Amino acid sequence: MQSDPENHDPEKQMDSTVFQKQTFPDQQGHFGPYGGRYVGETLMPALIELDLAYQHFSQTRSFQDELKELLHHYVGRPTPLFYAKRLSQFVNGASLFLKREDLAHTGAHKINNTIGQALLAKKMGKTKLIAETGAGQHGVATATVAAFFGMECKIFMGSEDIQRQAPNVKRMQLLGAQVISVDSGTRTLKDAMNEAMRYWVGAVEDTFYVIGSVAGPHPYPVMVRNFQKIIGEETKLQMIEQTGRLPNMLIACVGGGSNAMGLFYPFINDPVELIGVEAAGFGIETGKHAATLGHGTTGVLHGSKSYVLQNQWGQISEAHSISAGLDYPGVGPEHALLKDTKRATYVSIDDHKALEAFRLICLKEGIIPAMESAHAIAYALEAAKDKSYNYHIVVNLSGRGDKDLGILFKGEQSILG
Amino acid sequence: MQSDPENHDPEKQMDSTVFQKQTFPDQQGHFGPYGGRYVGETLMPALIELDLAYQHFSQTRSFQDELKELLHHYVGRPTPLFYAKRLSQFVNGASLFLKREDLAHTGAHKINNTIGQALLAKKMGKTKLIAETGAGQHGVATATVAAFFGMECKIFMGSEDIQRQAPNVKRMQLLGAQVISVDSGTRTLKDAMNEAMRYWVGAVEDTFYVIGSVAGPHPYPVMVRNFQKIIGEETKLQMIEQTGRLPNMLIACVGGGSNAMGLFYPFINDPVELIGVEAAGFGIETGKHAATLGHGTTGVLHGSKSYVLQNQWGQISEAHSISAGLDYPGVGPEHALLKDTKRATYVSIDDHKALEAFRLICLKEGIIPAMESAHAIAYALEAAKDKSYNYHIVVNLSGRGDKDLGILFKGEQSILG
Amino acid sequence: MNRIEQTFIKLNQKREKALVGFITAGDPDIQTSLAIILEMCKAGLDILELGIPFSDPTSDGPVIQRSSLRALNKGANLSTIFELCATVRKHYDVPIVLFSYYNPMFVYGITPFYHEAIQSGADGVLIVDLPPEESGELTQGWPDDKLSIIRLVAPTTPNERMTQIVSAASGFIYLVSKTGVTGSDGLQTSVIEQNVIKLKSLTQLPICVGFGISTVEQVRQVSELADGIVIGSAFERLIETNLDDPNLPKLIGDQTAEFKKATLA
Amino acid sequence: MNRIEQTFIKLNQKREKALVGFITAGDPDIQTSLAIILEMCKAGLDILELGIPFSDPTSDGPVIQRSSLRALNKGANLSTIFELCATVRKHYDVPIVLFSYYNPMFVYGITPFYHEAIQSGADGVLIVDLPPEESGELTQGWPDDKLSIIRLVAPTTPNERMTQIVSAASGFIYLVSKTGVTGSDGLQTSVIEQNVIKLKSLTQLPICVGFGISTVEQVRQVSELADGIVIGSAFERLIETNLDDPNLPKLIGDQTAEFKKATLA
Ligand SMILES: Cc1ncc(COP(=O)(O)O)c(C=O)c1O
Numbered sequence A, B: 001m002q003s004d005p006e007n008h009d010p011e012k013q014m015d016s017t018v019f020q021k022q023t024f025p026d027q028q029g030h031f032g033p034y035g036g037r038y039v040g041e042t043l044m045p046a047l048i049e050l051d052l053a054y055q056h057f058s059q060t061r062s063f064q065d066e067l068k069e070l071l072h073h074y075v076g077r078p079t080p081l082f083y084a085k086r087l088s089q090f091v092n093g094a095s096l097f098l099k100r101e102d103l104a105h106t107g108a109h110k111i112n113n114t115i116g117q118a119l120l121a122k123k124m125g126k127t128k129l130i131a132e133t134g135a136g137q138h139g140v141a142t143a144t145v146a147a148f149f150g151m152e153c154k155i156f157m158g159s160e161d162i163q164r165q166a167p168n169v170k171r172m173q174l175l176g177a178q179v180i181s182v183d184s185g186t187r188t189l190k191d192a193m194n195e196a197m198r199y200w201v202g203a204v205e206d207t208f209y210v211i212g213s214v215a216g217p218h219p220y221p222v223m224v225r226n227f228q229k230i231i232g233e234e235t236k237l238q239m240i241e242q243t244g245r246l247p248n249m250l251i252a253c254v255g256g257g258s259n260a261m262g263l264f265y266p267f268i269n270d271p272v273e274l275i276g277v278e279a280a281g282f283g284i285e286t287g288k289h290a291a292t293l294g295h296g297t298t299g300v301l302h303g304s305k306s307y308v309l310q311n312q313w314g315q316i317s318e319a320h321s322i323s324a325g326l327d328y329p330g331v332g333p334e335h336a337l338l339k340d341t342k343r344a345t346y347v348s349i350d351d352h353k354a355l356e357a358f359r360l361i362c363l364k365e366g367i368i369p370a371m372e373s374a375h376a377i378a379y380a381l382e383a384a385k386d387k388s389y390n391y392h393i394v395v396n397l398s399g400r401g402d403k404d405l406g407i408l409f410k411g412e413q414s415i416l417g
Numbered sequence C, D: 001m002n003r004i005e006q007t008f009i010k011l012n013q014k015r016e017k018a019l020v021g022f023i024t025a026g027d028p029d030i031q032t033s034l035a036i037i038l039e040m041c042k043a044g045l046d047i048l049e050l051g052i053p054f055s056d057p058t059s060d061g062p063v064i065q066r067s068s069l070r071a072l073n074k075g076a077n078l079s080t081i082f083e084l085c086a087t088v089r090k091h092y093d094v095p096i097v098l099f100s101y102y103n104p105m106f107v108y109g110i111t112p113f114y115h116e117a118i119q120s121g122a123d124g125v126l127i128v129d130l131p132p133e134e135s136g137e138l139t140q141g142w143p144d145d146k147l148s149i150i151r152l153v154a155p156t157t158p159n160e161r162m163t164q165i166v167s168a169a170s171g172f173i174y175l176v177s178k179t180g181v182t183g184s185d186g187l188q189t190s191v192i193e194q195n196v197i198k199l200k201s202l203t204q205l206p207i208c209v210g211f212g213i214s215t216v217e218q219v220r221q222v223s224e225l226a227d228g229i230v231i232g233s234a235f236e237r238l239i240e241t242n243l244d245d246p247n248l249p250k251l252i253g254d255q256t257a258e259f260k261k262a263t264l265a
């Protein structure tokens, strides 16, 4: 009963050379058969306005200068690219480099995007920001820029995630944002996003919805990717500076997919392997996972067409991951295209392996990573194994793990043993 | 009965021009009448060895290169210097610039020092690190570099601070350090330091004691200041780059005094006002404060002579501050000299005002500061008031406030209201 | 001429307005749902909007969210819903509009969906999150235009865009009364009136107004402005508060009759 | 010749070793402390090390930390301690060494301290955290050398430094038996022996060994190597475990007598 786009979408036959001939998305936000705008009519005009405003302002010199300035002096960019000598020695294979998004203001890559969107909101004359959040990083990053630009801010967060990522809730509150607990559905990121969209429908005139990943309706996937691509741009320069050449492989975790797209995009036409790592949760075989690209099917969720985790009737499934930021049954449409064209490869890492990698990088490099990022590291450790040291792998350390202390400790006892 | 050094120390008559004629400390670690080495004989040889090793290695090219490299790629230096436009507009006086040590790896300036000391420990062939910690930031920074250099690590922390700064305890544990709860005395930083020194006496052969501030016996005050002075060096370059000239005033909080010395030192012979902000706790008049320079007397604590909070019999008093990192009845000896010569001015800010400033910078700039740093900001807000916008004040944002969420929230309720 | 057109012609002649009733298919279960619908038809419902429950109904307020959840928990799916539709069709000639989010249709398959819908007697579809821009895939997959495509116009829709929307629509136009999700409070009749007037200048299609209409008085007010009134959350709220009442279908039927009365001139 | 020198000469003649007893002045309170000291002297204590309690005793283990705290909580301070010292002096001729951290002395005032100490009959000082490098301030503040300055040598002290230390010392040399704070466990007689031999080649001063000596057997062992044995934590532990016993001074006296016996050749 699954409508398989392979059958009626000729574009699905594209291979990875397509990126040399064409840029994505098209005018309507389509990445091949994916993307687009699937929202209620109330929101359509807002999305069209947003698209035009984004196209206009993002091209102006003043917007670009202001953004650059903020990224440098406020966010702390460029973030370092760090050769992880001890981790590399430990795996005794490829050389591992870490892109240190954990050092960005608020502790993750998310702020690259929120500061861009908030600046756009300001230019558009919007006075209020809303956002959904899973791990709370996007919520904190949005609350931060809202405070910075003097805007009102509401953050929608699943009540389960509020439990899992308590410190981030407090941070948002200190930053003056109202955190709205979402009790519907799975009480995680998916439902927070549902609720944010519902709220937006009623407040669309003065409210800017700051989506936190390369998901959602057009123009969000392209806009967020463009705000995040600074990660890859810096990485490229830094690798060339530090090693004299491009890396062989890039690895990033994929929740909605923004840190991965940000890292991958500037390398899309380079001979560099791109690997996205999804959360395998309790294990793919248990069905309790968040490997949307690896084990999902085509569908429409949160305003765009992409891969989703769903049952045969098109009802969205519950995702599972120890990491709230990956615990999402959807994924950005550009990743769907990268997968189908085989330009990128998507793998998955379960909770257990992510915890092991988490532990390892704490102990070997003195860096406490976000649980999300630990998934990328875990896969990097595997990928590095049978390679030589002159094979260079860049792993996006998308965030720091302070927010995860709660899930890592039951009372005073660490679950890492 | 107080022995007042003014009476028998001719050096006490020095004024601030002395810094143009002389550098401090002398060979034995004296900053005028302050500093020195007041420790049991068991430790003296270790301090002498450390002094020689520090003098030797810190001059070598390989040490300097390695440190520079680590500061850049691992710690994330240079940290930004950020013009706080909204805060400046709010006070409507001087222009405020924030030195963003909160963006350094592990979230505070402390790592500038621990990475230097750990590198030195490695060169000296030591295999174990110990440290005291108050706010936990120095403990985390030490645990971090211990993991990084593959060394064993023990962190001594007062049991009251373990309560106040719970997230940092977890971080240290994740980084593989053993956190040793200190139940003696006031159960805060002072006693953690006592206990670390005691432990060191018994383990001095293979163990390097990483002191976290410009306190302790020689060579710690000079060594820590030199590892921290990168803060001021960067600030100088950045101010000149951003404003074309030196700032008018520098403001930093003073616990042991390392972030302040690090900021001040490179400006010591420049026409720049230096202001250290101590914690006034419940208020100076209540006697429950930590304003060592402002309201202490000369004494010997933790191996060096400086100002201390003590009673008439030379028994050390309990310090009080909402901020664990300032809650210390001693202070680095170089500050004592800066105070006596009037080269720097020391003021104090109580818990209440620190909280207000904390709140303000959260809401105005989207930055959650460490409670320690909030003291510096609070004073900056006052100092800025009657000045014009072309009076430039740099405030050292010594760390981020993630660690302080516990003390700011009682249950789910923020004490900020 | 399909049943929707016929209905509006008939109503027009009788100088009545259309009462469009939204019911989540399968809430609280398929059997009761059928009983409810039959009672509604008996009570004079003009058009049935049969909601296909979706796990993530982002355009809906809490009442319809909960009704969708109840239906899904009792196993409602497109297969049972087409059966339900066919059963209704056996008893009544009421036009049936299948209301859906796009994903359940898309996953079922665009073309199979079309055939099953026609087969079970449906007359139109209203796909809440499928704007004209994204409709190509659907219309290309459909062999003909026997299923009307009801389109939404919102208070935020600019004039040019209205033109574009109505030209892609058939059956009737669903005018969203206000910005907000279904079941939101408050009714601004002046806004509705303006939008109806604009739409009337653009299309011959009947205009039905929905979102947040829940009282008889509101039905009466909107009846003076538009060709039809859509009631959804009000019915679902009644279901929710009387879940254990064996008389539930009758209650909904009575409510339908009351609303219907208010649509008479 | 002061009392310390006289004592060692006498002991030497009797072929005995010195039993040096450390007691925190004012623990558990000034009265009991006096009673304890008098009993110790009666039991044959050779030298009294009278500890001035300090709030932050970084060279001391938990036993002496707690004893300091008890004394401070009961109000012990330099004024009451000088009185205590003077009272002991009235009854006994035992040499009294004031043991202190530098801060209480420094804050009292170096010169006033000297005069009060002499006045109350003290014979020397041992300042645990004042190395020769920092002693200038103290010696410059003192009018003469009537108060012996006992200096510490540690197992970590290199040879050259030993020379430097002993040349600044008077009274006796306090050889720290091991790396660690007071009250630490374990005794390495071979290390002690080596250090005593080294020191003997550098100075004529008697060598007393302390830190971690707590049993009669250990006293016997160390007596064969050095000129005196310092016992501190062992006494304080006895105080701590018998705080409520009215017989406490006697208990300490008995223990002193036992230790003293072990110092006889
Ligand atoms: C640190 C971190 N990494 C990764 C993610 C996943 O999001 P994305 O895939 O959009 O980068 C999150 C989401 O919250 C995050 O906080």
Ligand SMILES: Cc1ncc(COP(=O)(O)O)c(C=O)c1O
Pocket: B108, B109, B110, B134, B135, B136, B137, B138, B212, B213, B214, B253, B254, B255, B256, B257, B258, B259, B260, B324, B325, B326, B370, B372, B373, B398, B399, B400
């Ligand atoms: C963020 C922060 N600032 C300041 C301090 C105070 O130390 P210092 O005066 O040595 O900079 C601390 C100590 O823990 C700290 O964590």
